[in-house]
Structures are given as C-alpha cells and as structure tokens.
Amino acid sequence: MLTFEELRDSVLPLPTRDDGYRRVLMLGTTGAGKTTVVRQLLGTNPRTERFPSTSTAKTTVADTEIIPRDEPFFRAAVTFMPRDEVEDHLLDNVVAAAQAVYEGAGDDVVYMKLLDHEGQRFRLSYLLGRPLVEDDDDVIDDVIDDDIIEDDQTGAVDATGDEIAEMSLAAGTGLVEVDVSRSREVMDHAVAKVRTMVRSILSRPDLAGAVQSDEDALYEALQDAVAESVTTGHVIAMVVHEVTSRFSALSFGDLTWDNEGWPLMWTQTSADRVRFLGELSTFYGNSATGFGRLLTPVVNGIRVSGPFVPTWSDRPLRLVIVDSEGLGHTPSSISSLSSSLVRKVGHCDSVLVVDNAQQPMQAGPLAALTQIVESGSVGKLHLLFTHLDGVTGANLTGYSARTAHVRESVENALTSIESAAGAPAARALRRRLDSSVYYAGRLDRFLTSKDVFGRKGAAEFLRLRCELEGDEPVSDHGDAEIVVARKGVVIAVEKATARFQEEWLVRLGVERPAPAGDLRAEHWARIKALNRRIVGRTDVEYRDLKPAGDFRRALQSVLYAMLQNPVRWQGQPVSEEERGEVVDTIAVALTDKVVELAEKQIILDRMEAWDVAWALAGKGSVARRAHLLAADVIRSGAPIPTADMSSGATELVDAVERLLEEIRADHHLALE
Known part of the structure; x- marks a missing residue:
C-alpha cells in the first residue's frame, strides 16, 4: 500500500538535485512568522491570496510542500487523514465533551469539545461550523489589517480579498452543496446524546463509590465507559458522515476514494491562478468566514507547484519548500523533535529556522538548534529573524542597532548549546551563523524600496536565496x-x-x-x-x-x-x-x-x-x-x-x- 507521500509523488513528484532543485525545511515556533516567510519566498499576496494561511494560533499542522516552477500551470495534490485516525481524534473529543457534561458545562462548551481537539491539530469546527460564528468576532483567526498593506501591490493578482472569500464561500455553498445548518442540527443532536449517555453512566453503582473515594478513578471510569459506549460509536459515525458528505459534494478537481469510501487524495491542474488558489483554500484555509465549509482539519499533506515568483526576484526560486508544524513554546513541549521531523532534517538540503526577533532564542528554537547540531546537520542551518520592526527601545533607533541586539541573543544561545552539545559543536555553529543569519521586518507586506525594512529585507532574502540554492562545498578528508x-x-x-x-x-x-x-x-x-x-x-x-x-x-x-x-x-x-x-x-x-x-x-x-x-x-x-x-x-x-x-x-x-x-x-x- 502506498504511503501518503508516495500518493502525492504518483501525480506530482518532487524535483531533485538532478533537476537543479534544493529542498529546504522550514522550522520555527508557532507565531514566529514561518508561514509568512514562505509567502515571501513564493510572492503570494498577503491580502488577496493568503497562501499559505497564517494566524496567531497553530496553523501548519499538515505536511506542506511547495514547488515554485517556471511554467504556466498550477498543480496540487492533497492527501487526507485515514478514517481510523479521524475516529481516534473524535473519540478524544467525545470523552472531553462527556467530562464537560459531568462538570456542568453548557451546550456551547460541549459542542466545541465535540468539534475541536485540545491540541489544536484537529479542529472540525472549520469543517462543520461553530455555533453563532457570525456574531462572534473573537473566533476570526486570519485577519489582515488593510491599513498595514502598501498601496503599491507590485505583482498582485487581479483579485480582491472579497473575491477570494466569495470563491471560498461558493465552494462551500454551491460547489460543496451542504447546508451548514444541517451540521448544527447534527451536532446539537450529538450534544444531547452525550448528555444522555453521561447521565446513564453516572447512575451506575460502580461509579458511585468512585465519586466518593477517588476523583481520578471516577474520571478514568467515565472515560472507559464513554469509549466503550454504543452511543459514542453513534456520535462518531454521525460526525464522520458529515465529513464524508462534504467530500461527496465536491465538484472541482479530481477526488480519489479508498475501498471503504473514505477520501484519499484530491488533485487539480489549472492555469487560472485566482480560481486555483480559491479552490485550494478549501483544503488549507482557516478564515472564520469559511467555517462550516473548509476541509482543512482532515488534510495530512498538501503539495503544490506553480509559477510563484517573489517580488524581490526575477524568477521562481529553485527550491522545494517544506513547511512543518510549529515548534512549541515551552521546554516540555519541544524537548524532542518528532521522529518524522528528525528524518526530514536529514533528508533536506537546508534547514531554515525562523525565530521572532522580539523574543529571540527561546526554548523552542534553542532545542531545535541543539538537536540539529547533534544530528550532524549544522552545515544545513540558516537562521532568519522576523519582526525586526518590533524590536524597540531607547537605544535601538536604527536597523543596525536592532540586528546587533538580536545577535547578542544568538551569542547567549550558543553558550547554552555549548553546555549541551560541546564546545567544538558550539564553535562550528558560531562559524555557520557568522554567514547564515538573516533579519527582516514587516513581512506581512511586499518588500519594496519605500522603507528601510523593505530595502534591507529584499537584500536579505536575495542573500538567503543564493545560499539555499547553492551547493555546499564537499571537503576531501583523505584517510583521516x-x-x-x-x-x-x-x-x-x-x-x-x-x-x-x-x-x-x-x-x-x-x-x-x-x-x-x-x-x-x-x-x-x-x-x-x-x-x-x-x-x-x-x-x-x-x-x-x-x-x-x-x-x-x-x-x-x-x-x-x-x-x-x-x-x-x-x-x-x-x-x-x-x-x-x-x-x-x-x-x-x-x-x-x-x-x-x-x-x-x-x-x-x-x-x-x-x-x-x-x-x-x-x-x-x-x-x-x-x-x-x-x-x-x-x-x-x-x-x-x-x-x-x-x-x-x-x-x-x-x-x-x-x-x-x-x-x-x-x-x-x-x-x-
């Protein structure tokens, strides 16, 4: 059986070194601006295209591979979570909803527990809708302030933000012909079933003693009873049916199903940039205006190729850009890189670590740098600091003063890495970072010559492009x-x-x-x-x-x-x-x-x-x-x-x- 990567390869293979391409892995903490950097490498318009999606919350949770090409067509291959993985997440959600019922939560809380997994990796509210979403401004994740976008949108496609949003909504109401109110009726029914199930479970004699003697025992018994309940199976089946109904109604692109009626892969080829990205947003979008119509939560891999050209370059980059899930912010959440991510580091030609210059070298990037060094990949490292415009202070009045301030944080981090990986490793990393650190600000807009951040940022990205596209020198160590x-x-x-x-x-x-x-x-x-x-x-x-x-x-x-x-x-x-x-x-x-x-x-x-x-x-x-x-x-x-x-x-x-x-x-x- 083909892996998901092999499925994407079957219709859209990744170019290799033989094709003149280098593969770069993007790493960074959630919110550092990693996906915004990807937008700069692609030249996508932050207001009218919004590809890839950004937000203040965790955004990139699926493997994302983007191939800029000098060709007229855009192509996409999107693969989806297996059904058993979706059902596993839903079981967590039903258990969390049942616990909320036991604790006296209202229907709206139970509803959201049923839809959104605690780890923010599986948010079915994107697909099935949130209650009263139209009246709740707080749920809008993907807002771009038009006031910070420059008037001169050089290279922008001929579209407005509203047109893209309308296309996404059309995909939900016209091309994906499912009424969101139907989902809400189903979820309201699911909430009622969970409440009935919890009342039935709590009435059992074996739980009465647990309530009095051991709260952990009660919660575990409640979890076990919920997991084993026929009602839980019914609730999961209801939600799974709603998910598959979205796919069944898709009328754009080509959808492949497995033998059990679960979606495997969606593909599309188009020369129409606006329509292509509008249709693709069904699988990567996170805008609140599309809640109830987005298939994003069940996507596990996106591969896209097309004529993406950054505004600071005269051609597409010869790179395969691999975007990864954001690292955590706390030491406990990033103590170890995942096994899949470690393998990606080894198989990529370069690793671009994106960090926030306002709070540089915190636990996430520091742990990532240490493990990359210990894996022998120090020669692949590049470090890009974003939000340089947010580095402020009475003594930080110029661009150079800000970069020097951030560089001090890098030096302090090297001391920490030295204690973990050894002095020789720290010296090797210092040598690497002497030439492979980059600084940029105001990346939520096109980089132009109108201000210092535009001029300096464009120069830094050109330098970065040369480094990422180039060959690392191969040394001959003889018989050492x-x-x-x-x-x-x-x-x-x-x-x-x-x-x-x-x-x-x-x-x-x-x-x-x-x-x-x-x-x-x-x-x-x-x-x-x-x-x-x-x-x-x-x-x-x-x-x-x-x-x-x-x-x-x-x-x-x-x-x-x-x-x-x-x-x-x-x-x-x-x-x-x-x-x-x-x-x-x-x-x-x-x-x-x-x-x-x-x-x-x-x-x-x-x-x-x-x-x-x-x-x-x-x-x-x-x-x-x-x-x-x-x-x-x-x-x-x-x-x-x-x-x-x-x-x-x-x-x-x-x-x-x-x-x-x-x-x-x-x-x-x-x-x-």
Missing part, C-alpha cells in the same frame, strides 16, 4: 579517521539510558521531580491517550509525549559527544573545522538508524507491555499503569548498563555498536 573505543559505547549508552529513565520515570509519576527542574508528572489522561495511540497503531507520540523520540534524542546526544572526544585521530592531519565536518558526516549517517533503534526499543519490542497497560481498569489502575510502563517499557526498553549488565543492557550496547559498524567503512570511523 576517528577511533572510538568500544568501552566508550558502553559509557555513552549508560548516560543516554540514565537520562531517559530519569525523565520518563518523573513523567509517569513513579519518581519525584527535582525541586528546581522543569520536569513534572504528566496527567494520567495524557499518558493513557498516548497508550491508546500506540496500542491502536495510529501513532507513537501524543502531543509532547514522545517516548521513542526522547530516547532517540538521548542516544544521539551522547553519541555525538563521544564522536567529538574520540580515543584518537589517525591518518592524515586535519584542522579542527575539518574534524567537525567528519563528525557531522558520521552523525548524519547515524540519524535514521538511531531513530529506528529507539522506536524498536521503546515501542515495537514493548508492544505486549503497552497492551497490558492499556487493558488496566478500575480503582488504582492509574498508578498500576504508570508502574507497569515504568518497569516494562522505560526500564526494560532502555536498561542502564552496569558492572553486571543484564541481557537487555548487553543487547542494547551490542545494537549501538552494530550501528557504528554499519557505517564504519564509508564514514571515517574505526572501533577498537
């Missing part, structure tokens, strides 16, 4: 070779497993957190939600809970440190910079292998434990689940090597050694 001791592998695995266990035993609530540490016990409901996804084989992560990703991060960090401090170097002499290049080459080769090993150790080989933990129910099951996962997943999957190593620890050390052996011959590495 790192020599690593096998006992060093044991020490590295010991450090990684100890770090991983310390983190996850606290998260599970089995051990107490350090008084001054960032780690805290996770709520049992989130642990259970992670457990359900792993058991259901729908995902190995839940929001910021990434057990395999955390183990990957711990292993990658210690292996990178080991490579930086080998037993010795042998062969031809090389400089410190060249040594860093050799280390990075090895680290890149290890990345995919370490990702696979971590998933094997924590997920695949521990499925029996995850299954048993999920099956636990009744009073005390929260604590029993936590202790079972601690013993049979965390400690067993990542055993700490000791003087009298267990068989599991020995096997893990041997597995890491095998990874090094697999790349040894081709990557300047020797083991002794």
